[in-house]
Amino acid sequence: DxxxxxxxxxxxxxxxxxxxxxxxxxxxxxxxxxxxxxxKKFLKIMFSYNNKELIINETVPNRFxxxxxxxxxxxxxxxxxxxxxxxxxxxxxxxxKDTGTRHNEQFFGPGTRLTVL
Amino acid sequence: xxxxxxxxxxxxxxEKEAVTLDCTYDTSDPSYGLFxxxxxxxxxxxxxxxxxxxxxxxxxxxxxxxxxxKARKSANLVISASxxxxxxxxxxxxxxxxxxxxxxxxxxxxxKP
Numbered sequence: 001d002x003x004x005x006x007x008x009x010x011x012x013x014x015x016x017x018x019x020x021x022x023x024x025x026x027x028x029x030x031x032x033x034x035x036x037x038x039x040k041k042f043l044k045i046m047f048s049y050n051n052k053e054l055i056i057n058e059t060v061p062n063r064f065x066x067x068x069x070x071x072x073x074x075x076x077x078x079x080x081x082x083x084x085x086x087x088x089x090x091x092x093x094x095x096x097k098d099t100g101t102r103h104n105e106q107f108f109g110p111g112t113r114l115t116v117l
Numbered sequence: 118x119x120x121x122x123x124x125x126x127x128x129x130x131x132e133k134e135a136v137t138l139d140c141t142y143d144t145s146d147p148s149y150g151l152f153x154x155x156x157x158x159x160x161x162x163x164x165x166x167x168x169x170x171x172x173x174x175x176x177x178x179x180x181x182x183x184x185x186x187k188a189r190k191s192a193n194l195v196i197s198a199s200x201x202x203x204x205x206x207x208x209x210x211x212x213x214x215x216x217x218x219x220x221x222x223x224x225x226x227x228x229k230p
Contacts, residue, residue: 033218041156041206041223048216055216090162096216105152106210106218108162 003027006091006109013081014117021076021112023091031055031096032074033106034066037088049074050096078114086116119144121209123221130199131229137184138194138224140209149213151192153183156223157205165207168192199228 004025013019025032034046048056052068063079078085091109120143130136142151153165168176168183176183184193196203209221 031216035220043208043220043223045218045220048218050216056218088160092162092218094212096214105150105164105167106212107164108154111160111162113160 003107004091004093004109006089006112008112009110010113010115012115012117015081015083017081018077018079019081019114020078021089021091021114023074023076023109025072025091025093025107027093027107029093029095029107030071031094032068032071033092033094034074034076035090035092037090037111039087043090046076047074081114081116083116086114088113119146119211119213119217119219121211121219121221123209123224125224126222127225127227129227129229130196130203132201133198135195135197136199136226138196138207138209138226140192140194140221142190142192142209142211144211144213146213146215146217149211151183151185152210152212153181153192153194154208154210155203155205156208162208166194196226201228201230204228 007022031050033048037043046060047066049068065077068074088111090111092106094106122141149170151168155163166178166181168185180197182195206223208223212218
């Protein structure tokens with residue numbers, strides 16, 4: 001009955017490889033997010049998807065491509081991995097509508113620790 | 118532009134005392150939600166408390182309360198009766214209707230026995 005799940009939990013790979021991280025939420029939320037947390041613990045949003053459509057795309061290299069096959073899934077594909085991509089990647093979901101009036105916290109997945117060698 | 122500022126990189130508190138973690142925000146969107154999350158050393162992000170921009174009363178959740186001062190654009194977290202298990206990184210965050218989500222740099226809280 002996990003609310004937001006991510007796979008894999010750990011990912012160790014060589015520079016130049018292509019990898020994917022999967023995210024699924026079973027909360028019926030309409031909005032999903034990807035965040036990157038670096039070694040200094042700074043948390044930065046990368047993408048927001050609402051009803052399978054991209055609504056926010058922060059300054060993220062083109063090597064990162066999110067894919068949302070349906071409202072419950074938002075996968076992150078990374079091409080040509082670089083050393084600087086090493087970080088913890090968090091997926092999250094929320095209800096977007098009526099922000100400010102409704103209790104709509106973001107629920108986070110457990111995170112995926114990516115290590116690029 | 119949307120911004121969250123946490124000015125305290127690290128805080129110490131004695132066990133059983135109260136502590137306030139500061140958060141100021143900036144947004145031009147009238148509809149926003151403010152959140153606090155706890156991240157223990159194990160790494161998961163744990164939701165603590167939420168305040169909507171239209172909420173008239175300050176939010177409370179058990180030992181956590183949010184001191185929301187809209188005119189000052191501040192949303193400080195107050196933890197009462199600190200416990201050793203409260204030692205963690207705390208993030209203040211804001212969401213808006215546009216789907217924008219912004220986190221502060223975090224405050225590391227250490228509870229001393």
